[in-house]
Amino acid sequence: MDGILAGGGVDRALIALPAWRIVGPMGWAAFSQHADLGNGRLWYPLWALGGMICSVGAAIILYRDSRATSATRAPVYAAAVFMVGGLLITLKAAPIMMSINRLGNDPVALQHAFDGFAFWSYIRLGSQFLGWLANLWSLVALGSMMNRGGERSA
Amino acid sequence: MGPVVTRACVIGATILGGMLAGLALDRTVVQFPVWRDIGLNLWAGFALHSELGRGVFLYPAQGIGALLCCVVAAVTFYLTPSVPRAASVPIYGAAILAIAALVVTGAGVVPRMLSLKEIGSDPAAIQHVFAGVERWWAAKAILHALTFLANVWSLMALGCTPKAV
Numbered sequence: 001m002d003g004i005l006a007g008g009g010v011d012r013a014l015i016a017l018p019a020w021r022i023v024g025p026m027g028w029a030a031f032s033q034h035a036d037l038g039n040g041r042l043w044y045p046l047w048a049l050g051g052m053i054c055s056v057g058a059a060i061i062l063y064r065d066s067r068a069t070s071a072t073r074a075p076v077y078a079a080a081v082f083m084v085g086g087l088l089i090t091l092k093a094a095p096i097m098m099s100i101n102r103l104g105n106d107p108v109a110l111q112h113a114f115d116g117f118a119f120w121s122y123i124r125l126g127s128q129f130l131g132w133l134a135n136l137w138s139l140v141a142l143g144s145m146m147n148r149g150g151e152r153s154a
Numbered sequence: 155m156g157p158v159v160t161r162a163c164v165i166g167a168t169i170l171g172g173m174l175a176g177l178a179l180d181r182t183v184v185q186f187p188v189w190r191d192i193g194l195n196l197w198a199g200f201a202l203h204s205e206l207g208r209g210v211f212l213y214p215a216q217g218i219g220a221l222l223c224c225v226v227a228a229v230t231f232y233l234t235p236s237v238p239r240a241a242s243v244p245i246y247g248a249a250i251l252a253i254a255a256l257v258v259t260g261a262g263v264v265p266r267m268l269s270l271k272e273i274g275s276d277p278a279a280i281q282h283v284f285a286g287v288e289r290w291w292a293a294k295a296i297l298h299a300l301t302f303l304a305n306v307w308s309l310m311a312l313g314c315t316p317k318a319v
Contacts, residue, residue: 007176143313
């Protein structure tokens with residue numbers, strides 16, 4: 001889930017936001033009203049909340065597993081922290097996005113909203129991307145832990 | 155050496171392929187329906203600064219990088235019998251799906267996107283290009299999502315099998 005979220009996020013950070021900066025805040029606002037506040041209203045929270053719940057759930061399960069070493073715990077805990085962090089930063093970005101409906105066609109206010117949203121988005125997307133990398137690292141670490149368990153029982 | 159290369163390539167393919175799957179699904183599920191609603195002239199203008207701007211470097215790097223990782227993983231897997239055979243279906247599957255995604259991109263998406271530079275602001279021409287791009291992106295999104303799932307499966311199969319690499 002985090003992979004899908006991070007993929008869309010990297011595209012937004014590296015391609016879409018710089019392009020909107022050129023096209024202008026009016027176009028960004030019109031698009032966002034139908035995207036982030038349209039289909040995206042279900043799509044983005046689905047991946048963000050789902051990924052965060054899975055990451056935190058994995059961290060809790062591993063916390064209670066006495067077989068886990070610190071090398072296994074580190075990426076799992078890091079993923080949970082980054083995913084929760086990403087969601088908390090969304091609390092700063094989301095109100096800006098929600099505000100564009102009432103800003104009308106005021107270019108100065110929309111430019112201000114775009115700058116604020118872009119600022120928090122870069123931090124949020126960075127956190128979610130790091131969370132996803134930590135999750136991949138967790139997969140590898142957990143695989144190694146299961147191997148050790150299999151070898152011991154053999 | 156072979157098992158290490160296989161695992162490294164699967165990890166690389168999962169990272170790059172996840173990014174591709176995420177952006178492709180975002181485009182197909184969220185963005186394309188929006189462009190249809192708010193006007194395709196805005197889409198054409200945005201595309202000139204995004205996909206035909208910075209995207210000219212980022213997207214090929216991601217796509218070719220992911221494809222190379224998948225193919226090299228499949229080749230080294232084939233040449234290294236010590237790698238767990240439980241990973242054969244997802245590793246070969248990911249390589250086939252990644253090649254199919256490249257064909258769809260090269261034959262369907264890229265020529266239509268590049269044509270945006272030539273057609274100017276003719277609404278009928280933009281509408282025609284958009285319809286084609288949207289259709290091919292849907293196919294691309296399905297292929298990238300399946301490739302990503304196959305790569306995650308490969309990663310788990312390589313890691314969770316006794317005597318793994």
